[in-house]
Amino acid sequence: xxxxxxxxxxxxxxxxxxxxxxxxxxxxxxxxxxxxxxxxxxxxxxxxxxxxxxxxxxxxxxxxxxxxxxxxxxxxxxxxxxxxxxxxxxxxxxxxxxxxxxxxxxxxxxxxxxxxxxxxxxxxxxxxxxxxxxxxxxxxxxxxxxxxxxxxxxxxxxxxxxxxxxxxxxxxxxxxxxxxxxxxxxxxxxxxxxxxxxxxxxx
Amino acid sequence: xxxxxxxxxxxxxxxxxxxxxxxxxxxxxxxxxxxxxxxxxxxxxxxxxxxxxxxxxxxxxxxxxxxxxxxxxxxxxxxxxxxxxxxxxxxxxxxxxxxxxxxxxxxxxxxxxxxxxxxxxxxxxxxxxxxxxxxxxxxxxxxxxxxxxxxxxxxxxxxxxxxxxxxxxxxxxxxxxxxxxxxxxxxxxxxxxxxxxxxxxxx
Amino acid sequence: xxxxxxxxxxxxxxxxxxxxxxxxxxxxxxxxxxxxxxxxxxxxxxxxxxxxxxxxxxxxxxxxxxxxxxxxxxxxxxxxxxxxxxxxxxxxxxxxxxxxxxxxxxxxxxxxxxxxxxxxxxxxxxxxxxxxxxxxxxxxxxxxxxxxxxxxxxxxxxxxxxxxxxxxxxxxxxxxxxxxxxxxxxxxxxxxxxxxxxxxxxx
Amino acid sequence: xxxxxxxxxxxxxxxxxxxxxxxxxxxxxxxxxxxxxxxxxxxxxxxxxxxxxxxxxxxxxxxxxxxxxxxxxxxxxxxxxxxxxxxxxxxxxxxxxxxxxxxxxxxxxxxxxxxxxxxxxxxxxxxxxxxxxxxxxxxxxxxxxxxxxxxxxxxxxxxxxxxxxxxxxxxxxxxxxxxxxxxxxxxxxxxxxxxxxxxxxxx
Numbered sequence: 001x002x003x004x005x006x007x008x009x010x011x012x013x014x015x016x017x018x019x020x021x022x023x024x025x026x027x028x029x030x031x032x033x034x035x036x037x038x039x040x041x042x043x044x045x046x047x048x049x050x051x052x053x054x055x056x057x058x059x060x061x062x063x064x065x066x067x068x069x070x071x072x073x074x075x076x077x078x079x080x081x082x083x084x085x086x087x088x089x090x091x092x093x094x095x096x097x098x099x100x101x102x103x104x105x106x107x108x109x110x111x112x113x114x115x116x117x118x119x120x121x122x123x124x125x126x127x128x129x130x131x132x133x134x135x136x137x138x139x140x141x142x143x144x145x146x147x148x149x150x151x152x153x154x155x156x157x158x159x160x161x162x163x164x165x166x167x168x169x170x171x172x173x174x175x176x177x178x179x180x181x182x183x184x185x186x187x188x189x190x191x192x193x194x195x196x197x198x199x200x201x202x203x
Numbered sequence: 204x205x206x207x208x209x210x211x212x213x214x215x216x217x218x219x220x221x222x223x224x225x226x227x228x229x230x231x232x233x234x235x236x237x238x239x240x241x242x243x244x245x246x247x248x249x250x251x252x253x254x255x256x257x258x259x260x261x262x263x264x265x266x267x268x269x270x271x272x273x274x275x276x277x278x279x280x281x282x283x284x285x286x287x288x289x290x291x292x293x294x295x296x297x298x299x300x301x302x303x304x305x306x307x308x309x310x311x312x313x314x315x316x317x318x319x320x321x322x323x324x325x326x327x328x329x330x331x332x333x334x335x336x337x338x339x340x341x342x343x344x345x346x347x348x349x350x351x352x353x354x355x356x357x358x359x360x361x362x363x364x365x366x367x368x369x370x371x372x373x374x375x376x377x378x379x380x381x382x383x384x385x386x387x388x389x390x391x392x393x394x395x396x397x398x399x400x401x402x403x404x405x406x
Numbered sequence: 407x408x409x410x411x412x413x414x415x416x417x418x419x420x421x422x423x424x425x426x427x428x429x430x431x432x433x434x435x436x437x438x439x440x441x442x443x444x445x446x447x448x449x450x451x452x453x454x455x456x457x458x459x460x461x462x463x464x465x466x467x468x469x470x471x472x473x474x475x476x477x478x479x480x481x482x483x484x485x486x487x488x489x490x491x492x493x494x495x496x497x498x499x500x501x502x503x504x505x506x507x508x509x510x511x512x513x514x515x516x517x518x519x520x521x522x523x524x525x526x527x528x529x530x531x532x533x534x535x536x537x538x539x540x541x542x543x544x545x546x547x548x549x550x551x552x553x554x555x556x557x558x559x560x561x562x563x564x565x566x567x568x569x570x571x572x573x574x575x576x577x578x579x580x581x582x583x584x585x586x587x588x589x590x591x592x593x594x595x596x597x598x599x600x601x602x603x604x605x606x607x608x609x
Numbered sequence: 610x611x612x613x614x615x616x617x618x619x620x621x622x623x624x625x626x627x628x629x630x631x632x633x634x635x636x637x638x639x640x641x642x643x644x645x646x647x648x649x650x651x652x653x654x655x656x657x658x659x660x661x662x663x664x665x666x667x668x669x670x671x672x673x674x675x676x677x678x679x680x681x682x683x684x685x686x687x688x689x690x691x692x693x694x695x696x697x698x699x700x701x702x703x704x705x706x707x708x709x710x711x712x713x714x715x716x717x718x719x720x721x722x723x724x725x726x727x728x729x730x731x732x733x734x735x736x737x738x739x740x741x742x743x744x745x746x747x748x749x750x751x752x753x754x755x756x757x758x759x760x761x762x763x764x765x766x767x768x769x770x771x772x773x774x775x776x777x778x779x780x781x782x783x784x785x786x787x788x789x790x791x792x793x794x795x796x797x798x799x800x801x802x803x804x805x806x807x808x809x810x811x812x
Contacts, residue, residue: 149402180380181355208459294431586787586789601710
């Protein structure tokens with residue numbers, strides 16, 4: 001219906017997370033009205049993203065390439081190296097940092113296990129997590145703690161369970177993010193699982 | 204604007220929880236169109252509510268009068284009498300029961316402390332909670348546990364804190380409903396307090 | 407689950423427009439906590455609503471009884487008696503009055519035709535509308551206008567169509583509320599029928 | 610906080626219509642995880658959008674370059690060339706076409722007047738609209754109709770008013786999209802302006 005390049009652009013935007021046909025169309029027309037300069041800069045940034053962004057070879061957080069192979073956190077000697085928090089996405093890291101309550105290191109999985117996609121475990125940094133944990137155990141002995149901070153969703157739970165199983169042979173302390181009432185939640189509107197968790201985890 | 208009785212009715216409905224002028228007006232006109240029979244029955248039920256509904260003299264749950272002075276739970280010998288869950292409203296009790304994970308007794312506060320209303324403690328069943336807990340301690344010694352299951356809101360927290368202080372002299376175990384991730388919550392959209400709780404209460 | 411009177415009250419509230427089980431329960435517990443005085447007053451107002459509120463014998467707007475048989479508008483000599491706006495509910499009248507653009511009279515239908523309820527025409531003031539219009543025509547001759555201001559919904563449209571048919575023999579001017587873009591509406595988010603109306607009714 | 614290219618990308622996405630920091634960040638990380646191929650294709654499409662998409666020299670609809678200088682509609686001999694519908698955005702055109710009720714031509718303004726941006730009239734295709742209308746009048750004499758189909762918003766209304774003023778010297782028929790009740794709207798929830806329009810435009 002629209003000229004081919006616009007139509008192609010709409011289809012690319014449709015793959016963006018949370019974007020439907022109406023908004024994809026708006027994005028395409030927005031770009032069409034923007035200047036050649038803006039479009040050129042955006043295109044260049046997208047095209048070179050792979051070359052310009054590297055990942056920390058230890059925790060898979062994104063970093064500037066050609067400078068370090070480790071991210072700020074992994075390189076920071078004041079961080080507690082005996083604690084490893086496993087998170088689904090790099091964005092989650094930022095939210096944990098905001099609490100200023102955690103001083104350990106991270107491990108970015110890069111997603112969750114997908115029951116519909118048998119090859120999904122290979123896409124996550126699971127083997128790397130196993131090897132990293134193994135080295136940790138050899139160095140720090142009994143003090144190591146792996147904190148599974150995947151989301152409280154079906155996928156997050158399945159992924160945490162899977163990790164617990166593959167790390168079991170290492171015989172280390174593995175904890176999960178606590179469940180219960182979230183800030184602002186009322187009993188009247190809480191689901192049974194949350195109330196059960198709140199009851200079980202009372203203290 | 205409307206005839207006086209309609210106007211009065213609208214004003215009464217405006218006091219109902221969560222009802223604004225538009226909906227109060229709809230309720231009034233709805234009743235105006237209903238039959239004399241329906242209106243009569245509704246009016247009678249409302250007028251005699253105070254006489255027809257009593258409260259359990261132990262936990263303040265609403266009960267049928269003239270039959271018992273205790274509710275089903277308080278009268279049930281199979282319930283664990285050493286555990287007392289303090290809840291804000293009777294509706295909360297139903298949600299806890301749905302989990303089938305709790306077999307102790309309840310204590311309905313009848314609301315929360317209101318910082319703007321100095322007399323609010325007198326409206327809650329706090330003195331009764333103190334006396335009931337004292338008797339419990341005298342009977343069961345060290346095994347008593349008071350579970351504070353007020354909402355995870357500012358009012359619920361203030362009320363729980365207040366109860367902890369007044370029960371302190373009794374030197375018993377007091378717990379609070381656990382905090383953390385609620386079913387379905389994602390780290391990306393969680394507030395710092397919830398993440399801090401999830402981290403602290405990991406297990 | 408709750409004592410019988412509470413349970414009954416919850417069921418009565420479930421009949422209120424737009425009220426589900428959660429809110430009906432909240433209403434019941436709200437009333438249980440209110441004073442005997444409030445409950446008594448509310449009950450009395452509801453019980454006597456039928457006796458205390460009459461309807462204008464001409465337009466079916468609700469009025470105070472024992473004073474007049476006509477409402478303010480119908481009794482007002484400055485109103486244009488040649489225009490009659492047919493509305494579904496009395497509440498709609500208030501919204502039309504707010505515009506200060508209409509000086510004619512009203513006719514409250516008391517609802518819409520319901521395709522699932524064959525007796526619904528009898529519940530509406532349709533025969534009265536016919537007779538009132540007939541008298542109007544006899545008095546004012548050619549200047550009479552009936553404005554059909556039913557909602558722009560399927561039911562409102564069906565009702566307007568039905569009225570047009572029954573008033574046809576009187577050979578008077580019958581108009582319908584105009585269709586088109588509502589304040590704030592954007593073409594990008596408008597449905598085809600609305601755009602068609604906006605196009606047809608351009609001026 | 611994030612590596613520079615990611616940070617830059619987030620800032621570019623923040624300029625997209627309706628996109629806030631959270632979603633811009635998700636887009637950036639989404640692209641980071643995508644393949645080099647996808648990123649390369651997207652970047653190329655964006656970079657060459659300006660060269661690959663032209664606009665119809667008559668109505669400013671986007672078209673494939675090097676083929677025609679006129680869009681399908683402008684080139685279609687069966688279209689009524691005496692009617693010109695002025696729309697804000699190309700997307701609006703699609704919604705009007707869906708109604709299958711309009712067979713005239715279009716004129717894409719490219720936006721609305723912005724009271725905060727004095728130079729905004731120059732960005733819109735207003736001078737082109739004037740010239741096009743003038744030519745139309747010279748060819749078709751009295752039968753020309755300009756339909757102003759800007760949105761029913763403050764900006765859309767201001768723009769329509771401005772166009773009416775600049776086209777006034779041409780002494781042609783200028784109409785605006787009709788106002789009134791939108792499909793599904795109820796009087797009880799309609800604003801006074803909409804009811805006034807529905808009343809004025811009754812028919």
